[in-house]
Amino acid sequence: MKRLLIFLGITCVLSVHAERLNFSSDWKFSLNDPAGAKRADFDDSGWRTLDVPHDWSVEFAFSQENPGRNAWLPGGIAWYRKTVDVPAEDAGKVFEIQFDGVYRHAEVYVNGAFVGRQFDGYTSFYFDITEFVRPGQENVVAVRVDNHDVPNCRWYSGSGIYRQVWLTKKTPVHVKNWGTYITTPEITDRSAEVSVKTELANKGRAETFELETVVFDPAGREVARAVSSGKITSEFEAKQSLTVENPQRWSVDSPLLYSTESRVKVGGKTVDVYRSTFGIRSFRFDGKKGFFLNGKNMKLKGVCLHHDMGTVGAAVPLEMWERRLRNLKALGCNAIRTAHNPMAPEFMDLCDRMGFLVMDEFVDKWEHHIRPNADPLNDPKFAEPNFRKEWKKNFEQTIRRDRNHPSVIIWSVGNENYPAGSEKQNQGLKEYCNFVRTIDPTRPVVSGMERGLDKDPSEKVDDILESTQYMDLIGMNYGEQWVKRIGHRNPGKAFVSTESYVYYNSTEFKRWDLVERSPWFDVLENEFNAGLFLWSGTRYLGEVSKSKDWPRINGGSSALLDMASFKTVNGYFYEALWSDRPTVSIAVYDEMKPIESFRCWGSPARRMIWNFKNGESLNLVTFTNCEFVELYLNGRKIGKQKLSDFSNRIMNWYDIEFEPGELKAVGINNGKPVCEFSLQTAGEPARIKATADRETIRPGGVVQVEVQLTDEAGVPVKHDDRLLSFSVRGGEVLGLDFGTMGAEDHFTEKKHRRTDEGRCLAIVKGGSAEAVQIRIESKGLAPVELQIPVERKVVEKCR
Numbered sequence: 001m002k003r004l005l006i007f008l009g010i011t012c013v014l015s016v017h018a019e020r021l022n023f024s025s026d027w028k029f030s031l032n033d034p035a036g037a038k039r040a041d042f043d044d045s046g047w048r049t050l051d052v053p054h055d056w057s058v059e060f061a062f063s064q065e066n067p068g069r070n071a072w073l074p075g076g077i078a079w080y081r082k083t084v085d086v087p088a089e090d091a092g093k094v095f096e097i098q099f100d101g102v103y104r105h106a107e108v109y110v111n112g113a114f115v116g117r118q119f120d121g122y123t124s125f126y127f128d129i130t131e132f133v134r135p136g137q138e139n140v141v142a143v144r145v146d147n148h149d150v151p152n153c154r155w156y157s158g159s160g161i162y163r164q165v166w167l168t169k170k171t172p173v174h175v176k177n178w179g180t181y182i183t184t185p186e187i188t189d190r191s192a193e194v195s196v197k198t199e200l201a202n203k204g205r206a207e208t209f210e211l212e213t214v215v216f217d218p219a220g221r222e223v224a225r226a227v228s229s230g231k232i233t234s235e236f237e238a239k240q241s242l243t244v245e246n247p248q249r250w251s252v253d254s255p256l257l258y259s260t261e262s263r264v265k266v267g268g269k270t271v272d273v274y275r276s277t278f279g280i281r282s283f284r285f286d287g288k289k290g291f292f293l294n295g296k297n298m299k300l301k302g303v304c305l306h307h308d309m310g311t312v313g314a315a316v317p318l319e320m321w322e323r324r325l326r327n328l329k330a331l332g333c334n335a336i337r338t339a340h341n342p343m344a345p346e347f348m349d350l351c352d353r354m355g356f357l358v359m360d361e362f363v364d365k366w367e368h369h370i371r372p373n374a375d376p377l378n379d380p381k382f383a384e385p386n387f388r389k390e391w392k393k394n395f396e397q398t399i400r401r402d403r404n405h406p407s408v409i410i411w412s413v414g415n416e417n418y419p420a421g422s423e424k425q426n427q428g429l430k431e432y433c434n435f436v437r438t439i440d441p442t443r444p445v446v447s448g449m450e451r452g453l454d455k456d457p458s459e460k461v462d463d464i465l466e467s468t469q470y471m472d473l474i475g476m477n478y479g480e481q482w483v484k485r486i487g488h489r490n491p492g493k494a495f496v497s498t499e500s501y502v503y504y505n506s507t508e509f510k511r512w513d514l515v516e517r518s519p520w521f522d523v524l525e526n527e528f529n530a531g532l533f534l535w536s537g538t539r540y541l542g543e544v545s546k547s548k549d550w551p552r553i554n555g556g557s558s559a560l561l562d563m564a565s566f567k568t569v570n571g572y573f574y575e576a577l578w579s580d581r582p583t584v585s586i587a588v589y590d591e592m593k594p595i596e597s598f599r600c601w602g603s604p605a606r607r608m609i610w611n612f613k614n615g616e617s618l619n620l621v622t623f624t625n626c627e628f629v630e631l632y633l634n635g636r637k638i639g640k641q642k643l644s645d646f647s648n649r650i651m652n653w654y655d656i657e658f659e660p661g662e663l664k665a666v667g668i669n670n671g672k673p674v675c676e677f678s679l680q681t682a683g684e685p686a687r688i689k690a691t692a693d694r695e696t697i698r699p700g701g702v703v704q705v706e707v708q709l710t711d712e713a714g715v716p717v718k719h720d721d722r723l724l725s726f727s728v729r730g731g732e733v734l735g736l737d738f739g740t741m742g743a744e745d746h747f748t749e750k751k752h753r754r755t756d757e758g759r760c761l762a763i764v765k766g767g768s769a770e771a772v773q774i775r776i777e778s779k780g781l782a783p784v785e786l787q788i789p790v791e792r793k794v795v796e797k798c799r
Helices: 318-331 345-354 387-402 423-439 457-468 480-488 520-525 569-578
Strands: 019-022 027-030 048-050 076-085 094-099 106-110 113-118 125-128 138-147 165-170 173-187 191-202 207-216 222-232 235-245 258-266 269-278 283-286 290-293 296-298 300-305 335-338 357-361 408-419 445-450 474-477 495-500 529-534 584-589 617-624 628-633 636-642 651-657 662-669 672-680 687-692 702-710 723-729 731-737 752-754 759-766 771-778 781-789
Touching (some): 173 387, 191 207, 191 258, 318 345, 318 569, 335 529, 345 357, 387 408, 387 423, 408 474, 408 495, 423 445, 423 457, 480 495, 480 529, 495 520, 628 651, 752 759
Parallel strands (some): 290 529, 300 335, 300 529
Antiparallel strands (some): 027 076, 191 235, 207 222, 258 269, 290 296, 584 617, 662 672, 702 759
16 A cells, blocks of 8 residues: 655645645545445555545536536446555644545544544545544545535535645644734725734643744745734634735736735743735725726626536636636736635636636535426436535634635625525525625625516515625626616615626516527626626536437536536626727637527537538628727628617628638727737648647646648638647546547547547646656647646745
8 A cells, every 4th residue: 555654745744843744645445335435444555646636526428327517427326445654753733634625525534533524525634633533544534425415506616625635734833724814904005004913822731832824925935024922722813913014905807916924932932833815905886886996996707617527527627727817817807706615725716817707606506496397317306415414514614714815805605596585585685695704794695686577567576675785785696688777766775786697688577588698797787786797607517408418518608608618608798898999709609590599508500611512601790899800801891880880799691602712800909909809711631730728747746639631721620620639758647638528438548539610628637757748639630749847846935
């Protein structure tokens, strides 16, 4: 059995007395439920060795025997075991183990003893395991994961220890996990007040301590310091106020981050150093003008995101989140709703660093909802059955974990539970929102409220205002059509569209009265509407119906990015709506279907391709934020249209006769061309173009390679597809994805993948070699090779 000495492989040495280790490598795994697996002496020599994060569901083939809600993938019961040697000199230390996410019903054992249980599969949690650890001996951590009753979510959940695990050892007097609470109550251009509350714990005898808090600016320079002292028996909360001169504000355009070090001394010696990150920023929601960040009025250009990502399922590497967020940012997106559960800690860190505003959601459903004539494989009991047992703990843990993130501006206590105005909705909002305010009163609390059945608009608004009296904002899913009517009531609160369609809209009289007009215009036309969160930002796994959707495996057909984070046609549409840069794009309709053939979550089928039959009559659309668009075919101007003539910003062009060559759209402002976009007729595939998303990768890190077929002239080939073969040296393929995969495209296939519109994404994890070598080939085409150097591993030493 491979063992780990816990004084090796430290990712960040906090001091000579406190260590936090990444505890994610070399776990033993068995997708089984053997008796005695919790015991320290259990024989797991025949089990598979792997690293977490790990999602076992995506290791299976899709099957109609499994629920479409879970993307036709299975659940199960499994065990994870890890053996460590704890040095004898660690006797007297405090040990904590933290799981960033386990789906679901996790039971944790140390040396055969039961430590604790976590029912919810999305909330980060930790346990003090000090009493179970045997210093100077071999120790075994065992985790049982029970996700056998799929589907238990409305979408794909994943299965297993799908996020990072951490082991921390501390001296008896220490800062609690997630134990700092940093706010900036007063900010001017000249100075900012930084309030720091630090929660200390003592697992030993009473001690006199000194707490020194040091603030560092974004460049790492010390800018403020405060010292407190006291006597601690078991717990102590220290409150300190520091002043930062000439503060650098955090914003979506300039996401500058400060940090603190909380240095605990006992008997003149440093016994713990705890580091926190925060941003200096102010925000407010106004009942008349909407949202303000650092005094500037702005709109939330938001999307809802699930926690999965295509072929890797729920075990998503940091680099994949970074690429996805970067692609959303390029569209003009500035806000994320964590739909409908807490995201991984590293995702929240990325939102801080990349400048996203976050609606941080704790849970989807509060109670079971069973639909009449429900299909048991696809309409399950969506709520966690143990929600009432642990909701307070889960809410509090998430708030404590995320409260220092400057990106977090809204807490959400749930999603689509009961209709506005109903007794259960009001009771739930009152209880859950009030609880959250007791922990963090600095952020508004909402819920993504159910739209409910159609009724008289005046009565509907009465219901909405009745329920939202328990929220700090008027939060509503798919409720844009009542915004004007709500505004006329002067509710004194800002409206936020917590979930919105992407392309179509409803009328205030009937949900399915489809209007070809983005809900974004309801945001622009109503000042007190702070913004929206589109459903959805990306395609996601699951939430499909067994009866009619096989072999489809994903929801979010109108998303701005696909499962591989490639930009979709709707992504170009919202780039034109959201971006400050002049932009124009062209797409060709597959077929102009009547609007009645769509649902609100849909959008017309369009492709960015220019390979058709000679003389074929085509209908086009251009998306732009420019005053005019001029359309050219092989250099001939064939039309000019004015954006203001299209109130929905969907600029259609009809009966354009195809001829091979180049179709070009030019954006015009003030009579001058400012941007252009072209579609070109491509020849047969002749080359493979491969582009890596980074020049180097960290040890164990991930590189994503975008592959595109081109013709001899380098024109992207989108009308023809090929089977690609991938081989890797110095690493491994985690997944191959073309963004719109179905059940026939097994995630387990990691050597071959066909393209879609000529493109594909390879997700490659680096190993211990000096470089990762990636070879891509296809029959009849010259192979392509990439070599990505692996950075040297450095043990980070904190200040």
